[in-house]
Every structure is written in C-alpha cells, then in structure tokens.
Amino acid sequence: MSLAVLRFTGGLCIAAGVFFSFAAVVAILRFPDVYTRLHGSSKALSGGAVLILLGALPYTGTAAGAMKLVLIGAFFLVSNPMASHAIARAARKREKEENGQ
Amino acid sequence: MNVSLLAVLYLFIAVTALVAVLLEDLLSAFITLSFTGVLMATVFALLRAPDVALTQAIINSGLVTSLLLVAYSQTRKIPHPPEVCDECPSWLQVKVPAFVCSVLGLLLFRGLYSLAGERSLPEASVHYLARTLEETGALNVVGALLLDYRAFDTLGETTVIFASVSGVSILLSGGRRVHSGHGLSYIVKRGMALLTPFILLYAASILFLGHLTPGGGFQGGSVFATVAILMCVVYGTGFEASRISSKSKETLEAGGAILFVLVGLLGIAWGAGFLSNLPAPFSAGTPGSLLSAGSMPLLNIAVGLKVGAGLSSIFYAMIKILELEDE
Numbered sequence: 001m002s003l004a005v006l007r008f009t010g011g012l013c014i015a016a017g018v019f020f021s022f023a024a025v026v027a028i029l030r031f032p033d034v035y036t037r038l039h040g041s042s043k044a045l046s047g048g049a050v051l052i053l054l055g056a057l058p059y060t061g062t063a064a065g066a067m068k069l070v071l072i073g074a075f076f077l078v079s080n081p082m083a084s085h086a087i088a089r090a091a092r093k094r095e096k097e098e099n100g101q
Numbered sequence: 102m103n104v105s106l107l108a109v110l111y112l113f114i115a116v117t118a119l120v121a122v123l124l125e126d127l128l129s130a131f132i133t134l135s136f137t138g139v140l141m142a143t144v145f146a147l148l149r150a151p152d153v154a155l156t157q158a159i160i161n162s163g164l165v166t167s168l169l170l171v172a173y174s175q176t177r178k179i180p181h182p183p184e185v186c187d188e189c190p191s192w193l194q195v196k197v198p199a200f201v202c203s204v205l206g207l208l209l210f211r212g213l214y215s216l217a218g219e220r221s222l223p224e225a226s227v228h229y230l231a232r233t234l235e236e237t238g239a240l241n242v243v244g245a246l247l248l249d250y251r252a253f254d255t256l257g258e259t260t261v262i263f264a265s266v267s268g269v270s271i272l273l274s275g276g277r278r279v280h281s282g283h284g285l286s287y288i289v290k291r292g293m294a295l296l297t298p299f300i301l302l303y304a305a306s307i308l309f310l311g312h313l314t315p316g317g318g319f320q321g322g323s324v325f326a327t328v329a330i331l332m333c334v335v336y337g338t339g340f341e342a343s344r345i346s347s348k349s350k351e352t353l354e355a356g357g358a359i360l361f362v363l364v365g366l367l368g369i370a371w372g373a374g375f376l377s378n379l380p381a382p383f384s385a386g387t388p389g390s391l392l393s394a395g396s397m398p399l400l401n402i403a404v405g406l407k408v409g410a411g412l413s414s415i416f417y418a419m420i421k422i423l424e425l426e427d428e
Contacts, residue, residue: 075299082292086285 006058013055020048034091042084049076107147114140115206127178131169138162152243208369268415272422284337293335300328304409311401312394318404322412325405329413333420347417350410357406364396364403 027040053073060066114137121133138161145154222230229242229250239245247255284290307314308321332341368377378395379385386393 075296078292078296082289086289089286 003058010055010058013051015055017048017051017053017055020044020051024048035088038084038088038091042080046076046080049073049080103147107144110140110144110147114144127173128170131166131173134169135162135166138165152241205366208366268419272419284340285335289335293331297328297331300324300331304328308401308405309391309398312397313389313391318401319408321401322405322408322410325409326412326416329409330416333417338417338420338424341417345413347414350414350417353406354410354414357403357408357410360406361400361403364399367396 021044024041024044027044028037031037031040050073053069053076057066057069060069117133117137117140121130121137124130124133138157142154142158142162145151145157229246233239233242233245237245237249239249304321304324304327306321307316307324308318311317311321329341329345332344365376367382368380369375371377371380371382374380376396378397383395385395392398
C-alpha cells in the first residue's frame with residue numbers, strides 16, 4: 001500500500017465525483033419540475049463534491065491540509081441537504097399559495 | 102504654482118462650506134455646496150490633477166446636487182424636536198461636531214500647503230511617470246493606470262456599481278414578494294445553529310490573519326455579514342433585529358470608519374503622511390506573528406467592522422422594504 005496506489009484510488013474518486021457532478025448538471029437541465037431537479041442535483045452534487053474532496057486527500061501532503069478537506073466535506077454533508085430541504089419547502093409553499101388563489 | 106491664489110481658493114472653500122452649514126434654507130445650502138465643489142475642482146486642476154478635477158466637477162457639482170434636489174423634492178420639512186432649545190444660536194447646538202471639524206481642519210491645513218510645494222515621489226510613481234508611454238503607448242498616465250496596469254481592478258469597480266444599481270432597481274420596482282418574518286423550517290434552523298460557530302471562526306481567521314494569509318478585512322467582514330444575512334433568512338428578520346440591533350450595527354460601522362481615519366491621522370501627526378505605516382510609530386514585529394506588519398492588523402479590523410456591519414445592515418434594510426406582512 002504505497003502512496004502511488006492511494007493516489008490512483010484518489011484519481012478514481014475524482015473521476016467518479018466529476019461524473020456525479022456532470023449528472024447533477026444534466027438533471028438540472030433536463031428534469032421537468034423543481035422537485036425532480038432538486039432530487040437529481042442535490043444527491044449527485046453532495047456525492048460528487050465529497051468524492052472529489054476524498055480523492056484530493058492523498059495529494060495534500062500535510063495532515064493540516066487533509067484535515068481541512070475532511071472539514072469541508074463535513075460542511076457539504078450538513079449544508080447541502082439543508083439547502084435542498086429549504087428550497088423544496090419554499091417551492092411547495094409557493095405552489096400551495098398559487099393553487100389557493 | 103501660485104500659492105497665494107491657492108490660499109484665496111482655500112479661504113473661499115472654507116467660507117462656502119460654512120455658509121452651507123449655517124443656511125436655514127436647504128435649497129440655498131445645496132447651491133452653495135455645489136459652488137464649494139466647483140472651487141475644489143479648480144484647486145485640483147491647479148495642483149496638476151486634472152482627472153480628479155473633472156470627476157469632482159461632474160460628480161460633486163452636477164450629480165450630487167441633482168440627487169440632493171431629488172431627495173429634497175421627495176421629503177417634507179418637520180419642525181425642530183422640542184428638546185432642542187430654539188434660543189440657542191445654531192453653532193452652539195452642534196458643539197461637538199464643530200469641535201471635531203475644527204481639529205480635523207487644523208490637522209489637514211498643513212498638508213494643503215505641502216501639496217503645492219515640491220515633493221519627492223514614491224518609487225512606483227517615478228516608474229509609471231517615466232515608463233508609461235513606452236509600456237502602454239498612452240499619453241495619459243492616469244488613463245494607462247486605470248485601463249492597462251490595473252484594468253482588472255477597474256472591471257471590479259464597474260461590477261460593484263452594476264450590483265448596487267441592480268439592488269436599487271429591485272427595491273424601486275415596488276414588488277413585494279418576500280416572506281422573511283418567521284424564518285424557515287425546524288431542520289434548517291437546527292442545521293444553521295450547528296454551522297454558525299464554524300462560519301464565525303472562519304470569518305475571524307480571515308480577518309485577523311489578513312496580513313499573514315490570503316484574505317483580510319474586506320473578505321472577513323463579508324463572511325461576518327453572511328452570518329447576519331443567513332440569520333435574517335433562516336430565523337426571520339425579527340430574530341436578527343432582536344439579536345443584533347440596527348443601532349449597534351451603525352455604531353460598529355461608524356467605529357470602523359473612525360478607526361481607519363484615526364490610524365491615517367496618526368501618520369500625519371507623526372509627520373509621515375496620511376496612512377503611512379512603518380514611518381509612523383507602528384512596529385514591523387516578527388514576520389509571521391499575529392502582531393506584525395505595523396498598522397495593517399488595525400486597518401484590517403477597521404475594514405472588517407465597516408464591511409461586515411455595512412453589508413448586513415444594507416441587506417436588512419433591503420429585505421425589510423421587500424417584505425410581505427405576515428398574515
């Protein structure tokens with residue numbers, strides 16, 4: 001288990017992350033309404049960003065840098081679902097209001 | 102350079118400014134102020150700064166006067182509040198501001214005369230004056246600086262104007278479409294509570310380590326303002342206003358500006374010029390330590406206060422205008 005193997009795995013992770021992020025963009029452009037778009041984008045973007053950060057881990061070189069990446073990943077895992085939840089709720093509320101009028 | 106002509110202009114500037122302050126009628130005060138602006142433009146032209154003179158003449162005498170006139174036509178005159186005594190002469194009612202202005206005026210007066218004399222230019226200015234034609238092909242050195250050497254900065258400045266214009270036009274379009282009184286759902290509120298300390302820590306690290314690492318007062322202050330803005334959005338404007346009152350935001354913003362100017366004036370008092378860093382009594386410190394780089398940490402804190410408090414109160418004021426009343 002050398003650094004080269006770790007870096008190769010990291011590269012695979014980054015490639016997978018790029019694929020998921022690309023899928024998120026396709027979802028935003030192609031899905032018909034707010035909810036399906038959120039469904040596609042939030043999951044794929046969380047996964048994509050965290051995978052890219054994981055893949056960058058072997059390339060940092062310092063423990064402090066690796067720690068920062070882990071913290072950024074944790075921030076993504078907390079904030080991204082939260083934001084999607086808030087957007088979905090706001091969309092639902094607005095839909096109700098427009099149907100009520 | 103005709104120093105006595107400058108002295109006469111300075112005298113007239115002081116007289117017109119005083120007249121503008123003492124005039125009861127606001128319309129006459131605006132006209133007098135625009136006259137002050139024209140005189141200042143003349144002074145700038147005499148001091149070999151024609152670009153500044155042009156801007157001064159157009160912005161101060163033209164645009165600002167017309168903006169003031171528009172504001173005048175949109176507001177009403179209200180009578181004096183009863184606690185202010187009507188018998189006192191008007192200069193006594195503004196004792197503290199008058200004192201501060203006189204002290205500032207005395208401090209700056211010496212600088213006015215040194216501007217007219219012969220100065221030794223900083224190294225960078227010497228380079229630009231000697232090499233601009235060769236490096237950019239432009240005869241106007243100021244134009245070459247704005248549109249060649251720091252064209253990227255100029256793009257940023259125009260973007261700032263664009264952003265403020267879009268903000269104002271959204272406000273003036275008259276639509277009200279924001280529910281911000283009671284905030285978002287329980288999940289978002291809890292999650293925000295989890296994240297807030299980390300955002301604050303990040304902002305503080307950007308702000309206080311501005312002279313050591315990338316970032317500084319402006320960036321750190323903006324992140325601080327982000328916390329206030331997120332509180333407005335997530336917990337509702339009422340909660341934000343109850344935790345950080347607009348009064349304290351105003352105080353912080355003014356405090357930042359005053360701190361910045363005081364640091365600058367300390368340089369003048371030391372005889373080293375406005376905002377001079379190491380020639381003034383600031384120590385360079387050990388490179389890499391928290392207290393190093395002279396006045397830069399202080400200036401970072403000042404800018405951070407100004408930007409943080411300023412941006413958050415701008416957002417609060419705007420969202421309050423757009424806000425729908427809760428049912």
